[in-house]
Amino acid sequence: MYTMTSRRSWHTLFFLSIFLMVIIAGCSGGLATGNWVGLSAYESVVYVADGAGITAVDIKAQEALWSFPAESSQIEFYAAPVADEEKIIIGDFGAQGGFLSPGRTVSLYAIDNVQEKAVEPSLLWQNSTVLMDRVIASPLLLAEEQLVIVGTAANRIVAFDANNEGEMVWSYEIGHSVWAQPAYEDGLVYIAGMDKKLYALEAMTGELVWEKEFVGALPGHPVVLDGRIYVGSFDENLHVLDAKSGEELWTAEGMDWVWSAPAVGNDLIYFADIQGNVYAVDVVTGVQAWQTQVSGQVQANLSWVDGVLYVASTGNEETNEGLLLALDDTTGEILWEATPPASIHTSPVIVEDMLVVALEQEDDGDPLLIVYDRMRGTQMWQFVPAE
């Protein structure tokens, strides 16, 4: 009798322990509430938005220049900044308010484009009153018009005066959030919305020129070239539209979500689906030139420079190694490949003869920059911005 009771108690204790451990695992497991590292470049300086702030790194000099904000804060930064000669525009993820003010305050900043080491950039202006939710995508800076156009998670597109204290010029409501940097050509700004619509707005007034609804959401950056606009969709297609009228010219089918932004070069448009299928189609007719497959999921934007198409993927899930490939743009043949130590989600940037990728390290989640020789694929340098 005693043995049975004792055994039952042990069983209860055992199952209770398992139950509690599962609950603790539920409380402690990682869950995405932020975003991947943001990465952009201006001349030889790359800007890394790693959650905690922005770090400017001179790739040629192989040294970190400065961080913004200089003091650590609760505010998170994931959107890649955009820069011109004079200023850098940064949108943040904001920070949750205190217990009695749970609303999120999100800001857009303009800071001096300082390209010297340890010189803290000064704040030109900050607007914290207009953006109601996170800035996920990189803003668009129109240098001539001195206009900054930002898509937000608050289902709004907002234009700011880049000079005049960052005052709001116009705003436009859409059906859902914006995950991709807007595109610009001939006075029109193009915004891909997660509400399945592509919008063309007058850049200076925010007036709607046309909108086109698709079957799937539009997560990636639209590319505009020579009066045509190319955008990928979760409906598994690359859509090509007339940029002035919004009329659909043709579509190229993928086999899964087309998340990454396409790249254009050598009269071909290149796009990839999330299964790792990479396609090259004629930029005018949509006729397929070649197709290949890479391992892992392709979600980062494609890049094309000097006859080479660069593709980054999540790589091998078992080894947790990412994959970076250089493909011949006319045949799709692999020219070189590199396996960085973590999945690549952030779109690589090209700085002269270097290809820069940003990763989150598997062990501690800290960002890691790796610089490759883009001709040969050899690693030139690596840097941990958090240090």
Added chain:
Amino acid sequence: MSFLWNTLILDPMTNALLVLYSLLGDSFFLSIAVFTVATRLIMLPMNLRQQRNMVKMQDLQPQIREIQKKYRDNPQKMQEEFMKIGYNPAESLVGCLPLLLQMPIFIGLYRAIYLILGSTPQALFDLQHRVYESIDLSSLLPITNKFLWLNLAQPDPFLVLPLLVGGTMYISQKLLTPASTGNDEDNPMAAVSQQMLVMMPLMFGFAALSFPAGLSLYFILSNMIGMGQSYLVKRSRDKFLEEHEAEKALAKRQNGSEPAPSSADLKIEESEASDDNSNGNQNKSKSKRKRRRSKR
């Protein structure tokens, strides 16, 4: 362990919410509401058992205190007496089980809401790995996060939901907590109940300031269902007590001035009688107790 958590709790919960979302006209609020009702229905037998146990414990408190006083120095005997009146201290631990079982539900729901409504590329990338093949995620995207003035993935900026979480929880608990007699020093359980009645709604209301609105809605709906449940349990208990009192009054009229002892009273007296054979020095306290009871 995180594999177990994901496989057993987070992924099924996330997929269930997505299926409900697609069935209920792309309304994530309705998805949470139906999910809440379903989980409460699944847990209904356990909750009812817990509430009945709680009420039973409250009713047995006077006898429990008497036994505790009387057999303070004889724990074994105290246990025997507890058994005789149908009180098992371990059952009060079992009574916590529904609360324990709710923990993975609200932790899971908290995480599922962030996962589904995360509205960042990284959150969606994480989500697509958890969605079962039979669900066409593309057709569900983007998940609508708006309900009235709320973004279901963010805390309520106007503090209405935290107040409702605290308020509904207070009412739900109040229905089952007996009114304070003003003399709770002798009754630690009643004192704890009174403290919990205030503390729990305050704690949850305070925590709800940072909950996503979707999770606060889960608590509000769950508390409202709990209110109905508490009302039913309370009503059946009051009915039982009325019948019991009527029985006692009838027996009193039939037998003269000495009221008929209740079944619980009988149990105590039987046990005391059996003590007489083994423990003669307790006669004094027994006679005192009998006098006290006849005064009542």
